[in-house]
Structure formats: C-alpha cells, structure tokens
Amino acid sequence: MPEAAAGAAFAAVAMGGAVGWYAVAQSWVAALGTALLLIDSAVQRLPDALTMPTTVGTLVLLVAAATHHESGSLVRAVSVAAAAGVLFTLFALGGMGLGDAKVAVSIGALLGWRSWQAAWLGLVVSFLLAAAVATVLLVTRRGHRKSTLAFGPFLIIGALAAAVLTTNT
Structure with a gap:
C-alpha cells in the first residue's frame, strides 16, 4: 500500500507538469504527504x-522558486497558506484536528503558488471527497453519525487533484 500511494502521488505531480523549484516543492509534499496520508x-x-x-x-522551496523567477506568486502562496491555517484552526475548534490545520498551511502554500483557482479547487475537492x-x-453501515473520519488524506488527495487539473496563472 505505501508503494502504491507514493507512486500515485508522484504520478500526480508529474501529470501536473510543474518544473523547477516548484516541482521540487510538489515532490516534497508528495513524499511527506504520502506518509501523512497513511499515518x-x-x-x-x-x-x-x-x-x-x-x-x-514547502515554504523554503517556494522561496527558492520565487528567487529563480519561476511562474507563480510567493505573495499569493503565503496569503493562501495563512488563510488556510486560520480557517482550519477555526475548524479545529469545532472538532477537526489541529494536524489538519498544519497540513492545510503547506497545501495552501503549494496551491496558492500555482493559482487562486488551484487553491479553491483543492479545498472543494477535499471536502467533496470526504463527504x-x-x-x-453511512449507507453501507460501516460508520454512523458520530463516527470520525481522518481528513488529512482528503486534503492531500484534493491538493494533488488540483495541481493536476489547473495551470499556473
């Protein structure tokens, strides 16, 4: 299972077509994200x-991408990362874990670098997959209304999907 998850993550990064330091940042998130997803x-x-x-x-690699004038926006990446951190910290007050808030910062930065569209799409896909x-x-009775569901995997999968489906703008 770990090998298949890692293979799928790196295949998604490759399909996204990123190059340079941004591709390295995506690979960084794919590698650590795979471990986070499985855990x-x-x-x-x-x-x-x-x-x-x-x-x-992720932030260090995005700074390297900005230093090398790669296509993307460091200001947008930091803005989305901060907004994602605040949003998911508020969600944690309602029962979501703080780990999700921490992952949301790196995912927000990565997708924010790419585009606003990627950031929104990653968030929407994550919640739709979880739902x-x-x-x-619920339908198969393998869970009930009070069951918990790990959200980190959906954040990571949503981010990879958004990276594949969007382009830099």
Missing part, C-alpha cells in the same frame, strides 16, 4: 514530526 488513515493523527517539516520545506466517503460509510 492519518491508520491512527487519525498527523504527527508534528512530519507536519512541521512539510510546511517549512462522498462519509456517505458511503
């Missing part, structure tokens, strides 16, 4: 030992 799926926890390096590494899985779990 969150198994234990419903996103460890700081991985969320923090994911965020710091679809929750619905299937």
Whole structure:
C-alpha cells in the first residue's frame, strides 16, 4: 500500500507538469504527504514530526522558486497558506484536528503558488471527497453519525487533484 500511494502521488505531480523549484516543492509534499496520508488513515493523527517539516520545506522551496523567477506568486502562496491555517484552526475548534490545520498551511502554500483557482479547487475537492466517503460509510453501515473520519488524506488527495487539473496563472 505505501508503494502504491507514493507512486500515485508522484504520478500526480508529474501529470501536473510543474518544473523547477516548484516541482521540487510538489515532490516534497508528495513524499511527506504520502506518509501523512497513511499515518492519518491508520491512527487519525498527523504527527508534528512530519507536519512541521512539510510546511517549512514547502515554504523554503517556494522561496527558492520565487528567487529563480519561476511562474507563480510567493505573495499569493503565503496569503493562501495563512488563510488556510486560520480557517482550519477555526475548524479545529469545532472538532477537526489541529494536524489538519498544519497540513492545510503547506497545501495552501503549494496551491496558492500555482493559482487562486488551484487553491479553491483543492479545498472543494477535499471536502467533496470526504463527504462522498462519509456517505458511503453511512449507507453501507460501516460508520454512523458520530463516527470520525481522518481528513488529512482528503486534503492531500484534493491538493494533488488540483495541481493536476489547473495551470499556473
């Protein structure tokens, strides 16, 4: 399973067509995101030992992309990262985990660099995928109304989908 998840993540990065430091940033998130996805799926926890390096590494690589004048926007990336962090921290007050807020910062930065469209699409796809899985779990009686569902995997999959489906603007 880990190999298939990593392969799918790197295939999505390749299909997105990114180059340069931005491609390295996407690969960084794909590598650590795969580990986060698998851990969150198994234990419903996103460890700081991985969320923090994911965020710091993503921001450092996006600064390198900006320094090399790659297509994208560092200001937009930081803006989306900050907004995602605040939004998901507010969600944490309602029951979502703080790990999701930490992952949302790196995902927000990565997609924000690409475009506003990518940032919104990543968020929407994440919630739609989670809703679809929750619905299937309810309908098949494998879950109930009070069941918990790890959201980190949906954030990571939504981000990869958005990176594939959008272009730099």
